[in-house]
Structure formats: structure tokens, C-alpha cells
Amino acid sequence: MGAVDQSAAGDHLERTGDHLARYDAAVARDPGSASALVQEWMRTDWRALFAELREQRPIFVTPAFTVVTRYADVVEVLSREETFTVRAFGPRLDAALGGPFMLGRDATPMNWREKGLMQVMLAPQDVADLRGLVGRIADEALDAAARRGRIEAVGELFRHVALRVCGDYFGFPGPTPETLSRWTRAVVVDGFANFQGDPAVQAESVRAGEEMMGYLRGLLAERRAALAAGRGPLPDDVFTRLLHTALPAEVGVGDERLLINMAGLPLGSVESGPGAMVEAVEQIMLRPQVRAEAVEAAADPDPSRFDRYVWEALRFSPFFKLLPRLCERDYVLAAGTPRRTVIPAGTFVLAAPASAMFDPDVVEEPDDFRLDRPEHLRLYFGHGHHACLGVHPARAVICETVRRLLRRPGLHPLPPPDGVIVRAHGIFPDRYVLGLGPAGKGA
Numbered sequence: 001m002g003a004v005d006q007s008a009a010g011d012h013l014e015r016t017g018d019h020l021a022r023y024d025a026a027v028a029r030d031p032g033s034a035s036a037l038v039q040e041w042m043r044t045d046w047r048a049l050f051a052e053l054r055e056q057r058p059i060f061v062t063p064a065f066t067v068v069t070r071y072a073d074v075v076e077v078l079s080r081e082e083t084f085t086v087r088a089f090g091p092r093l094d095a096a097l098g099g100p101f102m103l104g105r106d107a108t109p110m111n112w113r114e115k116g117l118m119q120v121m122l123a124p125q126d127v128a129d130l131r132g133l134v135g136r137i138a139d140e141a142l143d144a145a146a147r148r149g150r151i152e153a154v155g156e157l158f159r160h161v162a163l164r165v166c167g168d169y170f171g172f173p174g175p176t177p178e179t180l181s182r183w184t185r186a187v188v189v190d191g192f193a194n195f196q197g198d199p200a201v202q203a204e205s206v207r208a209g210e211e212m213m214g215y216l217r218g219l220l221a222e223r224r225a226a227l228a229a230g231r232g233p234l235p236d237d238v239f240t241r242l243l244h245t246a247l248p249a250e251v252g253v254g255d256e257r258l259l260i261n262m263a264g265l266p267l268g269s270v271e272s273g274p275g276a277m278v279e280a281v282e283q284i285m286l287r288p289q290v291r292a293e294a295v296e297a298a299a300d301p302d303p304s305r306f307d308r309y310v311w312e313a314l315r316f317s318p319f320f321k322l323l324p325r326l327c328e329r330d331y332v333l334a335a336g337t338p339r340r341t342v343i344p345a346g347t348f349v350l351a352a353p354a355s356a357m358f359d360p361d362v363v364e365e366p367d368d369f370r371l372d373r374p375e376h377l378r379l380y381f382g383h384g385h386h387a388c389l390g391v392h393p394a395r396a397v398i399c400e401t402v403r404r405l406l407r408r409p410g411l412h413p414l415p416p417p418d419g420v421i422v423r424a425h426g427i428f429p430d431r432y433v434l435g436l437g438p439a440g441k442g443a
């Protein structure tokens with residue numbers, strides 16, 4: 001998962017263009033420092049770096065990792081799960097959850113079986129009701145904030161909605177939203193942002209995972225007891241659906257598997273949902289003309305008119321900018337093209353959706369904000385074997401929350417320091433204050 005520097009967010013036309021020259025000079029001096037330089041650019045100057053790489057070194061081999069920047073090659077990496085695996089995620093997620101989860105395994109019977117099961121549970125036909133639910137939760141939060149003339153959008157709106165969806169739709173409210181929020185942050189930070197393997201961060205994740213699984217075991221027992229005692233009906237949510245699903249024993253989805261998959265729902269949504277909302281809103285706010293049009297579209301009773309603004313905004317800054325993979329065997333990437341590159345076994349590969357969605361081979365005039373981008377080119381939810389399980393609910397939650405926000409009269413960005421997005425670990429948004437009502441109020 002990649003990080004963002006918002007100082008770079010609005011400068012999509014600016015190209016510094018000398019990253020590779022600086023990199024080559026650094027390699028000649030000290031290869032280790034050169035890789036660190038690239039890591040730093042991927043955090044702070046990713047848009048300009050990727051533009052340069054796409055043109056000059058689309059498969060960029062460094063001593064520490066290889067960055068893949070063109071659309072076709074990113075899709076190829078993400079489509080070859082037996083070669084480019086998520087094995088690196090496995091141990092951290094296993095340690096937290098007490099057993100394997102789909103995002104830490106590739107092409108196993110478990111992946112096939114449990115992703116299929118959970119896709120059935122997260123039924124695409126839930127989306128209309130879910131949008132309604134999200135709209136109500138978002139409007140309540142916005143009503144409360146409007147009186148103050150400003151909103152801290154991450155805590156009061158984006159994360160608040162994501163946590164409420166965990167309770168009301170997934171059936172996993174946690175003992176309190178704050179506790180559920182702490183659990184997801186701890187596990188996700190260790191799984192996807194603890195690059196140095198800090199043992200304190202690992203321990204915090206294991207503790208959070210144990211608490212989360214203990215809570216879920218209790219919830220399962222409570223719901224089973226209620227059913228047995230004829231106290232019903234159970235809440236109409238994903239957890240209840242899972243409980244009512246009787247699978248043959250040989251299929252092997254026992255209680256613990258069911259609970260690990262329940263745990264995966266907030267882990268998949270509470271960080272990435274608000275993350276995507278922050279990116280989308282910021283990209284819209286950076287473009288006054290787009291913002292004016294999006295505000296108008298948000299008023300349309302047909303939400304699909306508005307949603308296109310969110311998707312194009314996310315193309316400019318997807319929450320997952322890089323998807324890491326481990327190359328398990330020597331592999332020829334982009335065979336039959338001038339980009340052909342042998343990737344040796346053991347290489348750490350970073351497939352870059354944030355770059356692929358700017359590839360001029362597939363996206364016309366990529367620097368322009370346009371609403372007619374073909375849907376199949378969107379990579380915000382990954383691609384292939386590990387493509388997002390929650391894509392249907394996630395689309396509804398992101399778009400409807402952002403739509404309700406943009407329907408608020410006088411929504412406006414604020415100058416620093418309030419208007420600056422604060423991120424934990426450079427990735428996970430924690431604070432983004434926006435003005436509501438006439439500019440000047442709440443500023």
C-alpha cells in the first residue's frame with residue numbers, strides 16, 4: 001500500500017523529470033541509498049516519479065524492489081497469483097487472527113471457498129438499501145456538524161459511517177465504535193504499514209486481533225443462544241446470513257473460519273473506506289470547476305450522475321497506490337513487448353495502480369479530469385485473484401457519503417493547518433477539517 005504526500009496532490013501537470021538521473025547518480029555512489037530515495041519519492045512525489053518511469057523505465061528494477069508502472073504490466077502481475085503472491089502479508093494477518101485469511105494466501109482451496117462464500121454474503125443487491133442507510137447516517141453526522149460551521153470529516157463522517165456500516169450491515173458493531181476502530185487500525189497498520197517489522201506494532205496487532213476474535217466468539221454464542229431460545233428474529237445483517245448458512249461439514253467452514261471472515265470485514269473497510277473518501281474529496285476540492293459540477297450532480301436524485309466524479313477523482317489519487325507482491329519464481333514480465341524484463345524469484349514487486357491509471361496507452365489525455373473513463377480501467381479495488389471482496393458495498397458507502405457531504409451548502413476547503421490532511425504512518429487519514437456554510441464561518 002502506498003503513501004501520499006498531499007503537497008503533490010494538485011500538481012499533476014508539474015513534472016520535475018530528473019528522478020532517474022538522480023537515481024542513477026545515487027546508485028553509482030551507494031545502491032542502498034538509491035532504493036531509499038525511490039521509497040521517499042513514492043511517498044512524497046509519486047505522481048512525477050511514475051510519469052517519468054512510465055516513459056523511460058516502465059519496469060523499474062532497483063536493488064531492493066521492482067516497480068511496475070504500465071497498465072498492462074500491473075494487470076499481468078495482479079493476474080498471476082501463483083507467481084506474484086501476497087505471501088508477505090500472511091504471517092502478520094495470521095498472527096492477529098489466529099489463522100489464515102484470504103489476503104495472506106494465494107490460490108488455495110481456502111481462497112476459492114471463502115471468497116465465494118463471502119461474495120454470496122455481500123450480495124450486490126444489498127446496495128440500494130445500504131446507500132439509504134449510509135445516507136441517513138451521513139446526514140445525521142452532517143446536521144450535527146453544520147451547527148458548528150465545520151466538520152472534521154475523517155472522525156465525524158468518514159470513519160463514523162464506516163464503523164456504523166460494520167455494525168448495521170455486517171453485524172459487527174464491536175463493544176463500542178472506538179474499540180472496533182482501535183482494533184482495525186492496529187491490525188491494518190501492522191499488516192500493511194509496519195515495513196520495519198517493529199515488534200511493538202506487531203504485539204499491538206496481535207492483542208487487537210485476539211480481542212476482536214474473542215468478541216466475535218461471544219457474539220456468535222449470543223446469537224446462537226438467542227436462536228435456540230426462540231428469541232428472534234436476529235438482526236438482518238451479514239453475520240446473521242452467515243449463521244443461517246448451512247454448508248456440508250466436508251466443505252470445511254467451521255465457526256472459526258466464519259469468524260475470521262467476519263473479522264475481515266472491518267479490516268477491509270474501516271481504513272480503506274475513509275482513505276478513499278479523503279482522497280476523492282480532496283481531489284474534487286482541488287478543482288473549483290469540477291467541485292461546482294459535482295455539487296450540482298450531488299443534488300440529482302439519480303446518484304449515478306454523481307458517482308462518476310468520485311471515480312475520476314480517485315483515479316488521480318487511489319488510496320492503494322501500490323500493491324506489493326513477492327515473486328516466487330523467475331518470470332518474464334511483459335514478454336513480447338519492448339518492456340520485457342526477467343523478474344528473478346525472490347524479488348519484491350510493487351504493482352502501481354496509481355501509475356497504471358495514468359498510462360496513456362489506455363487512458364486518453366490522462367492528466368485531464370474527465371467523466372467518460374472506461375470502467376474496466378479502474379484499479380482502485382485491485383485486480384485479479386485478490387480483487388476487493390467488498391467492492392459492491394464499498395462503492396455504495398464511498399459514493400453516498402461523499403455525495404451527502406457535497407450536498408451541504410457552502411462546503412469549502414479550509415486553509416492550513418485545519419485544511420491539511422493528517423495521516424497516521426503517512427497513509428491512514430486521521431484528520432481533515434472542512435468548512436460548512438458560508439466561507440469564513442468555521443474557518
Ligand code: HEM
Binds near residue numbers: 115391
Ligand atoms: C465494504 C468494504 C470492504 C471490504 C469488506 C473489503 C474487503 C476486502 C478483502 C477481504 C480483500 C482481500 C480479497 C482477497 O484477498 O481475495 C480486499 C482486497 C482489496 N480491497 Fe477491499 N474491502 C472493502 C473496501 C475497500 C475499499 C474502500 C478499497 C479502496 C478503494 C478497497 C481496496 C481493495 C484493494 C485494492 C484490494 C486488493 C489488495 C491486493 O491485491 O493486495 N477495499 N478487500
